[in-house]
Amino acid sequence: MMSEQKPVRVRFAPSPTGHLHLGGARTALYDFLLARQTGGQFILRIEDTDRKRYVAGAEEEICAGLRWLGLEYDEGPDVGGPCGPYRQSERKEIHQEYAQRLVKEGHAYYCFCSPERLSKVREEQQRQKLNPRYDGTCRNLAPSEALRRVNEGEPYTVRFRTPKDGVTRTTDLLRGEIAVDNSSLDDIILVKSDGYAVYHLAATVDDHLMQITHVIRGSEWLSTLPVHALIHRAFGWDEPVWVHLSVFLKPSGKGKMSKREAADLAKDGYSIFIKDFEALGYLPEAVNNWIALMGWSYDDRTEFFSMYDLIEKFNLEKLTPSPAAINFTKLDHFNGLHIRALQPGDLARRIKPYYQREGYVTDDDTLLKIAPIVQEHIVTLDEVVEKAGFFFKDSVVPVAEDLVAKGLTARQSAEIARKAYHLLSQFSEMKADVIEPPMRKLVEELGLTAGQVFGILRVAVTGQKVSPPLFESMEIVGRERVLARIQRAINLLEAMG
C-alpha cells in the first residue's frame, strides 16, 4: 500500500488564543502523517487576524507542543518557507488585495453599517423568531457611491455577495456531498473595519496561495463550508479536498469538553492541554497513538502504533465522521505499552527529569540499572519517583508496622530479618541471581511463604510495601546500604516488642 499518492501540502492553522489541546493536536497529527507519508509538506500557519483575542505566548506554546509531539513542520512562522509570511496578521495587505478583486468583480461589496446597527437588527430578528442575517442594506449600493464613501474615509467592511437562490454543493471527504440552500447563507464579512481579513477570506486566500491540497480541520467549520466553497469559486480557484474531523466529547460521551470539565480532569491527573502531558508522565508516542485512534482506525485489531507505523499506515479513507469521547484510561494503557516498548537506555534517559524535578541527585549508571526493573511496573514516567525513589536515598524510614509480616508477630519478624541479615552479610556483593537461591532456601527452612519473608525485606530495604522486584532492587541499592537498612528494620521491630 506504499502509495503512489501525490505529495500533499497540508496546514495546521490554529489561532494563538489559548492552549494547544487534544483536538488540535490530533488535527496536526493527521496533517503531519499525511505529509510524511506522501513526501509532501506540513505547514504551520498562525491565524491571528483578531488582534483583540491575541494571547501572548500562545504561539510559542503551540510550536513547543507540536515539537514535543514530534510533529515537525516544514514551513511556519519560526522556520520560514517559500509561502510566507506564515502569520496571517502579516498578510493583511495580501488579503485586502484579494478582497478588492472580489469587489471589482462583483462577488463582494463595501458595507458601511455600524456594529451597533447590526446588532440592533439582529436582536429585532431574533425577537421576531427570524433567522439572524444581514439585512442587505449595503448590498445594492451603487459601486460608484460605495467607492466615494470609502475614499471619503467612512469606516467600512467588505461583505461577500452570497447568491440569493439556488443550492451550493460541495464535498467533505468523510461525509460525501454537503448541500445547502443559498437562501440560508449570509453575506458574511470578509474584511473587518480595522482592515484585517476575517477567517473565511484569510484562510481561503492563504490556502490557495500556499497551494494547500487538503484542508483538515474541525467539524465546527462544516456549516461554513458552503461559503468557503463559494469564495473559492468566486476567485475561480479549485477547492482543496475538505476533511472535517469530528469533535472530541467529554469522557462520559455526553457533551463536549467544557472549562469546568477540564478543571475536574486536573484533579485526576489528566489534562486536555498538550503542555501538561509531559509533566504528567506521558510519552509523546503514547499521546500520538491514542489520539490517532480517536477518529481513525487501521483494521479490526491493530492498536499499537509507533510514529513510524502511523506514517506508513495512516489513511484518510478510514477516518470516521462521528464524535469521539476522550478516554483517559486508554491513554494510560497506551502509555504503559509504549514505556515497555522503549529501549532501557531510552527509558533511563526519560525518567531522569522526573527524579530531578523532585530534587533527587541521580547518576546515569544507576538510572540505567533501574530502567529495566521498573519498565513493566509503571504506567506514567513520573511514577518512577514514588516507586523507585529509594535507590537514590542514603537511608529509608519504614513504617514499623509495615515490617511485621502477615500472620507473624514483630518479634518473629525481627528474628527473620536477623537471619536474612546474617545470610546476606556473607556475600561480598548483592548479585540478584546469587542471593536469591539461598534466600529461597531460608524461606523453606523457616517454613514460611516467600511473601512473608520477602515482604519484611522489601519494606526494610525500600521503605515501601510496593517496590520493583526485591533482589534486583537490592543489587542496585548495594551491600552496605542493604545491610544497614535491614539492621535498622531489626531495631524498629525490636522496639515494637
Next chain:
RNA sequence: GCCCCCAUGGUCUAGUGGUUAGGACACAGCCCUUUCAAGGCUAUAACAGGAGUUCGAAUCUCCUUGGGGGCACCA
C-alpha cells in the same frame, strides 16, 4: 428558532446486503506470582426506535429520538 452533521457494548472502534456482529480499554473471575504491575485464560456487554426497499438488512431510503456543530467586524 433555523441550517448542517453524527448514531454498533460504559468508552474507542471493525463491519460497506447473507458474520456464531470481530478487536481494544474499563469492569469481574481464574491462572502465574516476593509486592505492584505485566502476561495468559474466562465472563458480562452493542447494531437508538419505527416504517420501508429486498428472498435477506448493523449495512440502502424515510421519519422519530438522542447527541454535536453553526447562525459575530472570533477563529
